[in-house]
Amino acid sequence: MxxxxxxxxxxxxxxxxxxxxxxxxxxxxxxxxxxxxxxxxxxxxxxxxxxxxxxxxxxxxxxxxxxxxxxxxxxxxxxxxxxxxxxxxxxxxxxxxxxxxxxxxxxxxxxxxxxxxxxxxxxxxxxxxxxxxxxxxxxxxxxxxxxxxxxxxxxxxxxxxSSSLGRPQLPGDLPVNSMAVPMMLLCLVDQLTEDRPEVAEKYKDLSGWCVEQILQHIQRDGKAILENVTLNGKELPGCQGRLQNPGHALEAGWFLLKYALTKGDVQLQKTAVEKFMEVPFFAGWDKQHGGLFYFLDVDGHCPTQLEWNMKLWWPHCEALIAYLMAYSHSKEPVLLDRFRLIYNYTFKHFSDEEHGEWFGYLNRQGEVVLDxxxxxxxxxxxxxxxxxxxxxxxxxxxxxxxx
Amino acid sequence: MxxxxxxxxxxxxxxxxxxxxxxxxxxxxxxxxxxxxxxxxxxxxxxxxxxxxxxxxxxxxxxxxxxxxxxxxxxxxxxxxxxxxxxxxxxxxxxxxxxxxxxxxxxxxxxxxxxxxxxxxxxxxxxxxxxxxxxxxxxxxxxxxxxxxxxxxxxxxxxxxSSSLGRPQLPGDLPVNSMAVPMMLLCLVDQLTEDRPEVAEKYKDLSGWCVEQILQHIQRDGKAILENVTLNGKELPGCQGRLQNPGHALEAGWFLLKYALTKGDVQLQKTAVEKFMEVPFFAGWDKQHGGLFYFLDVDGHCPTQLEWNMKLWWPHCEALIAYLMAYSHSKEPVLLDRFRLIYNYTFKHFSDEEHGEWFGYLNRQGEVVLDxxxxxxxxxxxxxxxxxxxxxxxxxxxxxxxx
The missing domain is CATH 1.50.10.10 (Glycosyltransferase)
Incomplete structure (x- = not known):
């Protein structure tokens, strides 16, 4: 069946x-x-x-x-x-x-x-x-x-x-471990090293570093994935520190799982699924209207991003990959249930039957607001x-x- | 009555x-x-x-x-x-x-x-x-x-x-007359010159320049106020050129009207009301749910700003000032009608009876989405x-x- x-x-x-x-x-x-x-x-x-x-x-x-x-x-x-x-x-x-x-x-x-x-x-x-x-x-x-x-x-x-990127060094702007950076580099290492053992050897330490940096975003005794942390993996003050981006965490989840599968790292496979898929899914899924919120504050304050409660296409894309990859590996039925829930929401709301391709931006209720x-x-x-x-x-x- | x-x-x-x-x-x-x-x-x-x-x-x-x-x-x-x-x-x-x-x-x-x-x-x-x-x-x-x-x-x-502001000069980034700049300077001249004739004399040319720059935003044969135009007052290509920000235009309207009243410039008074209040009101008022849209595209494309259809507090603040100032001057009943419409929407949706002050960000339907x-x-x-x-x-x- x-x-x-x-x-x-x-x-x-x-x-x-x-x-x-x-x-x-x-x-x-x-x-x-x-x-x-x-x-x-x-x-x-x-x-x-x-x-x-x-x-x-x-x-x-x-x-x-x-x-x-x-x-x-x-x-x-x-x-x-x-x-x-x-x-x-x-x-x-x-x-x-x-x-x-x-x-x-x-x-x-x-x-x-x-x-x-x-x-x-x-x-x-x-x-x-x-x-x-x-x-x-x-x-x-x-x-x-x-x-x-x-x-x-x-x-x-x-x-x-990073000084040649052009950002001025400001005394109140402390360096931040923003999840996007190690995620992106891990993705690039994966890209560059496929079927090239000598390149894989060159970037071996880098991929380990990326994984370590990503894992620092597990906070609150493992109950939250936070988008920005300090360079030594502590929580940052204020809105920046409390920010959650469930779609981004789910994307990190399948990046980590893919990496862990190639390495045969069983502990990291478990962390990828439990921390970077289940935790953001439970935090981010809108029980009232369905779909994944774009941004959330871990303490329940209102995020300051105006689009926080919108449903964007890409977190749903990442969630589909994450849960299907997780299910493919473990065959745990609950992971296929999650995939089904997200799949049904996604195809119902984002896909455009009339002209093809997907809409990208829905309001909380699931209506297309940018077409x-x-x-x-x-x-x-x-x-x-x-x-x-x-x-x-x-x-x-x-x-x-x-x- | x-x-x-x-x-x-x-x-x-x-x-x-x-x-x-x-x-x-x-x-x-x-x-x-x-x-x-x-x-x-x-x-x-x-x-x-x-x-x-x-x-x-x-x-x-x-x-x-x-x-x-x-x-x-x-x-x-x-x-x-x-x-x-x-x-x-x-x-x-x-x-x-x-x-x-x-x-x-x-x-x-x-x-x-x-x-x-x-x-x-x-x-x-x-x-x-x-x-x-x-x-x-x-x-x-x-x-x-x-x-x-x-x-x-x-x-x-x-x-x-402007080079010491730190923006690199890029070959595809043509200089733009963005309405915020002359509006802001006109506001500052008004601030600095009150009761100081010698300062007013110093900034006389500047205020004239600001007014001229603001008027360049009247486009499409007087049927639209566009947020960004070329330095010589022509329409810019693409989304940037087609952008309308009704609240900003209404704010410019009362800045201009205030200036024109002190100068006794009857033609500019008329332009302030007809072009910078009535035009953005008709473009920006949501006939279905009430309230002023945040951004619109003059050709009816969907704006790329995710918050385009939200109702923000400040455009409504500016609209209230604009229409009450215009009515005070001319006593035209239609201007008081507009004030009433915006007043009713504003006090119903933004003002917080419970804790005081106003909410700032509503969805298109008028519900508070950032509290x-x-x-x-x-x-x-x-x-x-x-x-x-x-x-x-x-x-x-x-x-x-x-x-």
Missing amino acids: TAAVLEEYRHKIRTELDRVVDFWLKYSHDKEHGGYFNCLGKDGKVYDELKYVWLQGRQVWMYSRLYRTVERFRKPEILEAAKSGAAFLQKFARVEASRKPGKCAFCLTRDGRAVKVQRTIFSECFYVMAMDELSRITQDKVMQADAESMMDQLVFWVQTD FKGGPFKGFFHVPRCLYMCEKLLDSLLDIQDA | TAAVLEEYRHKIRTELDRVVDFWLKYSHDKEHGGYFNCLGKDGKVYDELKYVWLQGRQVWMYSRLYRTVERFRKPEILEAAKSGAAFLQKFARVEASRKPGKCAFCLTRDGRAVKVQRTIFSECFYVMAMDELSRITQDKVMQADAESMMDQLVFWVQTD FKGGPFKGFFHVPRCLYMCEKLLDSLLDIQDA
Whole structure:
């Protein structure tokens, strides 16, 4: 009986992935300047021509990963699309004016002029993911080296000296262990080291460091995952210290579980599921209206983020991956129950039957309040990555070979 | 009959102002380090100790203005409160580490260490308002000179060279006339020049320039007020160019009307009401649920700001001032109708009968979704300024002398 349900999920997810890929192939490509339009309305129409570097990099990565690992996506148009985005990034992402090695813009004009630079590391992270994944298909050694040298720059910023990111050192701004940073680096190590033992050896200490940094976010005697902690793993004062981001914790959960499975680390597998999946699920699930809250305060104060009670697509994507991966490993029925609950909410509320792709932003009650399919923070990434990973997990559960 | 209604409004507004002042006097003062706590829960409890420089400056200004111009607030505790905030700002607001003349922090720790610096001019603007208003009571010439020299620095940043604000010059980031800047400077000129003809003479050209810059935001053949335009008053491409912020336009409306009334500029009075009050009201009023939307796209696309359809307290404050000022001047009944509509929505939804003060953030349906009374952007400013100005306008309409 479980097999029939899993087969039903698999069919739906596979169909949905095809529709999502079609949507971006059809509407997002800029044939004149290269790269992708990110801001697409509910029907795919471009409503703004700005190009966001996070999203350009993620789209290159996603096309490349699909091309490389899923038979039915091994099509010239997908490889060409990936190459177009990568060429655009290599040509325009780095900000000359910043005079900082490797620093990439956050946002570019349609023709590649820098509009905004963030004083963080994330544009560069998605640049690494893009170049590494595409170079695995093309065997482009120069591109692979470009990814690795950007990675080395990232590690320097995070572990040695962040001053060239441009943030002033302020006496009241204490260094913080923000969960995004070790998560992102762990994800990049996973990316760069696949099938490359010598690179894995190079980054062995780094991945251990990332895991340690992520585990520091388990607070309150294991009853909460907090988004920001001190550098030695203590709770920070005020709103910043009490902030919970359930979707982010769930994403960390499957990053950790994936890592722990490859290492055969049973204790870490248990921690990944119990602390980074169950704890944020219980904190974050809205018992009244369903769906995962975006932000919460661990002491029950009202968060100061205006969007705290909205239901965003990406935490639900991450939760689906997390619980299906956890179930695949342990076959614990309760984990499949969680997957089912999130799956039902997600497909009912986010997926757009009419035009394809998913809405990204619902109010607490589950109604669509921002109806675009692509925007400054929503691109061709969380939805297809979720569908792709869930399809792979279901194939494996059902013992289906990709063909 | 109108007089009876106006008297009813006046009574309510006066009572509400007393309650709001009591709330901040009771809960926000930091007797240990000086200055004010900004983050107050619905019952007044401090939920975060960070001190936001915009809000510190605004609170000094508001206490000082009430003390100086409203008989019943001429009390030692209010003057002491203003002085405490001003001393805190003079001691801690300027960021030494930035090595930029006059640059103030955005946010400080409880004991005054800089946490964050914005690359904009607004912390400095509220510093000017605070110091100028308080110095009018204390006759502190050094403080007044501090305000004027900060003002000169602001004018230099806006009109001559903004590079020392720290924003990198990027090739795709074209200079923008953002409505906040000329509005803020016009407000400061109004502040600094009251009863000082020689200062008025000094800033005569500046106020004319501000008005001209604000008027450039009238677009689409007079049918829309757009938040961002090019430096020569043309529409910008994309979301940035299509953005409407009805509350901000209404605030600009009463700034312009006040200026035009002192100048006796009849044409500008008409423009202030027709373009900066009626146009944003019709664009921004939610016919389905009432209240003013926060952001809108002039072409009807979905804004990318997640909070676009929320109802915030401050646009309603600005709308109340705008329409009551416009009605006071022209006695056009339709303007009083608008005031009544906004007044009814505002007092029904924002005012908290139980604990005093106003909620700040409602969902589209008008339910409170963030229940704190003070937060990073909500302090002792928009609510009391609105109540104070409306009380003054109603006093004048009803021919009541403050006593």
